[in-house]
Amino acid sequence: MTTAPTIETQRLRLRAHVSADFDAYADVFASARAGYMGQLKRRQAWFSFCSDVAQWSLFGHGAWAVERLDDDALVGQVALLKPDHFPELELGWMMTEAGEGKSYAFEAAQMARDFAYAELGRDTLVSYIDPNNTRSIALATRLGALRDDTAARPDGETLEETIVYRHPDAAALLEGDHDGGMEAYA
Template sequence: MYEGIVTITTERLTLRPQSLGDFAEYEMFLASDRSAGMGGPYDRRAAWGMFCHDHACWSFYGHGALMIELKATKACIGQVGINHGPLFPEKELGWLLYEGYECKGYASEAAAGMLDWAWHTRNLKTLVSYVDPDNLQSHAVAKRIGGTVDPAAPRMDAEDIVYRHLPPAV
């Protein structure tokens, strides 16, 4: 069992553990049409289950979700994490941003920070990102952080495009 949930800092962001106070905004995102790329919208019960899954992964796998917080304002603007468990064919690097924070490089910065931690602290050998075909912004993020399309990768949903992330060559 893994006991510690980490905090990761990047130039503009603090990737920090979830708190109960983060749930309301997370739930609103999952209830909105913006969550369609991840199978939503979701009702409150499903949102709570996903929020708890994100936290439980730390105990079960030594990685999980972190909330994305702007250093300058302390505003929580979304989430980044490594998902795993029976619902995921492989360890998945995922991200979401709340409305108004897109197209500012925050998702790429957060995902790159999580990747750096995954490679250098947890010594993971590969991660994937499952991206809805219509989510052009997430396709751009996956490419920006070095992901390449892996047509042979197992999928959660048959329509997903899967980006493979590998650690930097030594």
């Protein structure tokens, strides 16, 4: 797979990034919203954006732009990423200010997770989260992920810097033990 496939939910479209998405991406990383991910100057954000997009060509997974179906507005990004310094495939998310508080991150992350299991044949995913990022921890928990203090962290980061949440596998999702998922792939 050389580019992100398009996936639609009732309200959202997950699609391949286009160059016009970069301004919103850079704005998020330059803002206080990126405090838990590391704020980036525009040049650094460009390298990160390109890395997220290029992982589709390199590995068959990467980042999706998340846009609302009703007006095509870009509201964030959801991604399946494993750059060189990540020990495992990560399910990650970030929303623009306009995308906050509407459950878009949950909806998009759920579809990306289900895609990883059904289409990529993955049996596990993690999310690397700053321990002070209570909103991301809440989202990971809502997705059914459990804290895994035994998991390796990126570049040897400590437990004080990064906690790992492990997502339920596809079988657990199909059993219905969690807040939805796999319905598009069952």
